[in-house]
Amino acid sequence: MTTSETLAPSSELTKSLLRFITCGSVDDGKSTLIGRLLYDAKMIFDDQLSTLERDSRKHGTVGDEIDLALLVDGLEAEREQGITIDVAYRFFTTDRRSFIVADTPGHEQYTRNMATGASTADAAIILVDARKGILTQTKRHTYICSLLGIQNIVLAINKMDLVDFAGERFFKIVSEYIGFAQSLGFGNIRPVPISARFGDNVANKSQRMSWYDGPSILAHLEKIPIADREGTGPFRFPVQWVNRPNLDFRGLAGTVASGRIEVGEEVQVVSSSKRSRVSRIVTFDGDLTVAEAGQAVTLMLEKDVDVTRGDLLCRPDATPDIADQFQGHLLWMGDDPMLQGRSYFLRLGTATVPVRVTTLKTKIDINTLEARPGRTLALNEIGVCTFAAAHPLPIESYADHRRTGSFILIDRATNATVGAGMVQYALRRATNIQRQLHTIDKGARARLSGQKPVILWFTGLSGSGKSTIADMVESGLHRRGVQTMLLDGDNMRHGLNSDLGFTTADRVENIRRVGEVAKLFVDAGLVLLCCFISPFAQDRASIRELVGVDEFIEIFVDVPIEECRKRDPKGLYKKADAGEITNFTGIDSAYEPPIDPEIRVDGMRETAKAASDRIISWLMSRGGGVDDGGI
Amino acid sequence: MREVVAEFRNPVFLYSMGKDSTTMLHIARKAFYPARPPFPFLHIATTWDFQDMIVYRDLLVQALGIELRVHTNQEGLARGINPFASGSSMHAQVMSTEGLKQALDKWKFDAAFGGGRRDEEKSRAKERIFSFRTPQHTWDPRNQRPELWNLYNTRVSRGESIRVFPLSNWTEVDIWSYIRAEEIPVVPLYFSKPRPVVDRNGAIILVDDERMPVEPTEVQTKLVRFRTLGCYPLTGGMESSSRDVDDIVAEMLSSRKSERQGRLIDHDEAASMERKKREGYF
Numbered sequence: 001m002t003t004s005e006t007l008a009p010s011s012e013l014t015k016s017l018l019r020f021i022t023c024g025s026v027d028d029g030k031s032t033l034i035g036r037l038l039y040d041a042k043m044i045f046d047d048q049l050s051t052l053e054r055d056s057r058k059h060g061t062v063g064d065e066i067d068l069a070l071l072v073d074g075l076e077a078e079r080e081q082g083i084t085i086d087v088a089y090r091f092f093t094t095d096r097r098s099f100i101v102a103d104t105p106g107h108e109q110y111t112r113n114m115a116t117g118a119s120t121a122d123a124a125i126i127l128v129d130a131r132k133g134i135l136t137q138t139k140r141h142t143y144i145c146s147l148l149g150i151q152n153i154v155l156a157i158n159k160m161d162l163v164d165f166a167g168e169r170f171f172k173i174v175s176e177y178i179g180f181a182q183s184l185g186f187g188n189i190r191p192v193p194i195s196a197r198f199g200d201n202v203a204n205k206s207q208r209m210s211w212y213d214g215p216s217i218l219a220h221l222e223k224i225p226i227a228d229r230e231g232t233g234p235f236r237f238p239v240q241w242v243n244r245p246n247l248d249f250r251g252l253a254g255t256v257a258s259g260r261i262e263v264g265e266e267v268q269v270v271s272s273s274k275r276s277r278v279s280r281i282v283t284f285d286g287d288l289t290v291a292e293a294g295q296a297v298t299l300m301l302e303k304d305v306d307v308t309r310g311d312l313l314c315r316p317d318a319t320p321d322i323a324d325q326f327q328g329h330l331l332w333m334g335d336d337p338m339l340q341g342r343s344y345f346l347r348l349g350t351a352t353v354p355v356r357v358t359t360l361k362t363k364i365d366i367n368t369l370e371a372r373p374g375r376t377l378a379l380n381e382i383g384v385c386t387f388a389a390a391h392p393l394p395i396e397s398y399a400d401h402r403r404t405g406s407f408i409l410i411d412r413a414t415n416a417t418v419g420a421g422m423v424q425y426a427l428r429r430a431t432n433i434q435r436q437l438h439t440i441d442k443g444a445r446a447r448l449s450g451q452k453p454v455i456l457w458f459t460g461l462s463g464s465g466k467s468t469i470a471d472m473v474e475s476g477l478h479r480r481g482v483q484t485m486l487l488d489g490d491n492m493r494h495g496l497n498s499d500l501g502f503t504t505a506d507r508v509e510n511i512r513r514v515g516e517v518a519k520l521f522v523d524a525g526l527v528l529l530c531c532f533i534s535p536f537a538q539d540r541a542s543i544r545e546l547v548g549v550d551e552f553i554e555i556f557v558d559v560p561i562e563e564c565r566k567r568d569p570k571g572l573y574k575k576a577d578a579g580e581i582t583n584f585t586g587i588d589s590a591y592e593p594p595i596d597p598e599i600r601v602d603g604m605r606e607t608a609k610a611a612s613d614r615i616i617s618w619l620m621s622r623g624g625g626v627d628d629g630g631i
Numbered sequence: 632m633r634e635v636v637a638e639f640r641n642p643v644f645l646y647s648m649g650k651d652s653t654t655m656l657h658i659a660r661k662a663f664y665p666a667r668p669p670f671p672f673l674h675i676a677t678t679w680d681f682q683d684m685i686v687y688r689d690l691l692v693q694a695l696g697i698e699l700r701v702h703t704n705q706e707g708l709a710r711g712i713n714p715f716a717s718g719s720s721m722h723a724q725v726m727s728t729e730g731l732k733q734a735l736d737k738w739k740f741d742a743a744f745g746g747g748r749r750d751e752e753k754s755r756a757k758e759r760i761f762s763f764r765t766p767q768h769t770w771d772p773r774n775q776r777p778e779l780w781n782l783y784n785t786r787v788s789r790g791e792s793i794r795v796f797p798l799s800n801w802t803e804v805d806i807w808s809y810i811r812a813e814e815i816p817v818v819p820l821y822f823s824k825p826r827p828v829v830d831r832n833g834a835i836i837l838v839d840d841e842r843m844p845v846e847p848t849e850v851q852t853k854l855v856r857f858r859t860l861g862c863y864p865l866t867g868g869m870e871s872s873s874r875d876v877d878d879i880v881a882e883m884l885s886s887r888k889s890e891r892q893g894r895l896i897d898h899d900e901a902a903s904m905e906r907k908k909r910e911g912y913f
Binding site for chain 2: 089113115333407410
């Protein structure tokens with residue numbers, strides 16, 4: 001509906017429009033706040049007020065007063081339950097500005113609805129009950145706002161009337177909130193103490209909180225700058241529809257997503273790299289010489305190049321990345337969980353193409369913001385995923401291109417919208433490397449070296465003896481003329497991974513990089529020994545998927561933590577117990593033991609020498625190391 | 632609107648002659664210019680429309696050269712459904728809701744544009760721009776598709792359809808300001824003039840034809856205009872002196888009454904609109 005978007009609202013055409021969302025937990029008073037804003041902005045009509053008085057007696061929760069929340073709780077079911085279920089949009093206008101409010105639900109199960117409201121918002125009001133302070137939900141809502149790129153936060157601390165309008169309480173909550181939110185990249189956070197029920201600091205400044213010298217919520221909303229991110233960006237024009245009323249006219253209809261274009265300027269079709277010049281910019285009200293972000297226009301090109309719905313036009317000197325693989329955040333909205341490898345429809349710009357989620361790299365716990373490994377995303381969960389589309393697409397980061405960097409996923413069977421995504425970046429290996437067919441491949445290299453490449457993956461707790469055993473295995477293989485390489489924490493963490501620490505997210509990334517490096521060594525035809533605690537089963541499984549079926553040998557060096565702590569060859573357990581090291585596996589970070597490893601070493605009963613001999617003979621018996629079919 | 636034309640096989644524009652659908656029609660002309668809107672226009676005639684609306688409709692169709700299809704629920708007519716004897720909700724249910732479903736089924740439309748706005752009524756505030764309907768044309772407010780950014784999921788299975796509300800984010804004042812700015816002609820009933828009216832339960836009802844049962848003494852002539860238009864016996868007018876669009880915009884900015892206040896069917900119960908929509912009313 002580009003046309004209406006461009007035009008709405010037209011009430012007083014010079015007034016700016018601010019879209020904002022309200023979020024908060026159940027009973028924080030969101031609906032009351034919006035009702036109060038509408039009421040104080042004189043947007044409630046007499047007949048609505050009399051309906052409201054009638055309803056207040058029936059469903060109201062504030063005794064004989066008018067329950068302003070009932071103005072906004074639209075659907076019957078939620079009026080009865082006293083909660084807001086869906087996203088509702090309200091409109092009001094002041095002398096300075098027009099507003100569209102998306103009232104979004106507080107419950108955890110409605111994260112998707114909140115994200116819906118946030119996707120088009122310029123600002124968010126985050127409500128906090130002054131009695132309860134910052135809750136888990138407050139953090140979750142704040143994170144979703146930051147993920148969806150909202151710049152302006154209004155922290156409305158409500159129900160100040162119930163804490164005697166105490167400034168002390170207000171400032172305590174504010175400092176706790178800032179501590180949490182400052183790393184999330186907001187442009188502006190404005191705390192306001194309010195009482196939505198009585199109207200303090202909502203539209204009018206309260207007389208009961210003289211210690212607060214800032215603006216009321218409405219006064220602040222009237223002044224929030226509306227970022228014109230689209231206007232200043234590079235020219236992007238997703239082609240929505242090809243307009244061909246007769247043989248003489250072929251126009252490309254769409255809305256300028258960002259930037260501007262003038263008649264006579266050169267444009268490029270992103271999918272084909274074909275170029276042409278804009279000959280006319282056609283509108284119902286006459287031709288234009290320039291079209292800017294937000295305008296719905298029909299472009300005619302000088303020479304006909306092949307363009308269809310779903311294509312993107314840009315300027316030849318500012319083209320987006322083209323890739324069929326990319327990485328992004330994914331918020332799952334489907335009732336059935338997201339499945340890696342399943343095909344969905346991707347809607348990006350005006351294009352719709354089949355896509356697969358190739359890897360769920362990390363799941364984000366939206367309550368603590370911690371990254372965790374995971375295999376799947378359930379309803380309302382958020383993760384970082386890599387995607388493979390059926391054909392190359394323009395890929396731009398959501399942070400810089402809200403219009404062209406956002407996408408949805410559609411279930412191919414039910415047609416339900418099951419995911420909302422924000423692009424991070426294109427994965428370049430996608431188009432440039434994988435399609436290049438090299439003459440010399442893994443098999444050719446292996447034939448020359450006469451050995452079968454394989455990864456020996458040693459996993460186990462710190463101090464279990466992984467390195468000792470691996471060292472003996474490598475020596476043994478070396479004596480037999482096998483070309484080997486060994487990767488461990490020392491040579492990886494000090495070099496390639498020196499930017500990573502020991503949080504869950506960093507551990508996941510550490511192992512992912514190790515896996516990619518290991519894959520290269522396998523491609524080179526070597527026998528590779530990897531010694532990593534690698535605590536998460538999912539990460540080990542994802543490395544197994546990187547290489548051939550029989551090229552990943554998982555070796556579990558199984559030693560109980562009590563024994564490892566007793567051995568403590570590097571003194572790490574002592575430091576961890578003393579609190580000098582955090583996120584230490586087995587102490588304050590989990591270890592997920594392999595369920596079905598190829599080889600299990602019982603570190604309590606078996607010596608390192610015995611174990612290494614067993615591993616070497618296991619390998620030899622399976623033709624590993626030395627390739628019998630070789631030279 | 633272009634989105635719908637690009638993605639659906641057989642879209643239709645529900646045209647009621649009211650200010651909202653007239654505004655939407657104007658936008659459709661803009662969106663597809665220089666082509667004509669590439670879909671037919673559908674009017675669900677209840678036979679109780681204001682006469683002026685029909686006159687206006689036929690003039691407009693001729694002037695713009697658009698394809699108009701008219702459907703009336705003949706079965707409802709045969710059953711003798713009318714606003715006086717059957718009551719307002721029965722009349723709306725049979726003649727409007729059922730009539731609309733019949734027409735959509737008859738011509739197998741898979742997408743229908745409507746002029747609904749979120750500011751009209753509480754349950755409309757939660758309507759999607761692309762609103763999904765089951766093969767039975769019903770709406771499930773609990774199972775709506777999320778709409779993020781400007782990315783609309785337009786995929787439907789066989790028999791299912793989508794109702795599209797391009798004006799969702801417009802308010803009544805927006806509509807009038809736009810009509811003023813674009814000089815869009817509207818039905819003269821929106822402007823005040825002396826009209827023969829009667830009082831029905833506090834609503835000012837126009838005596839539009841001889842079917843209206845009235846006592847000769849009760850008909851008064853008042854300076855009246857209509858804020859919304861539906862079936863004349865169910866649409867209350869308001870006393871006003873607004874004779875043109877400028878007057879209306881000024882009146883609107885100072886009004887203390889909501890727009891649907893003149894609609895008798897909405898007041899049956901507070902949740903009546905939501906119930907009607909679940910049943911398939913637009």
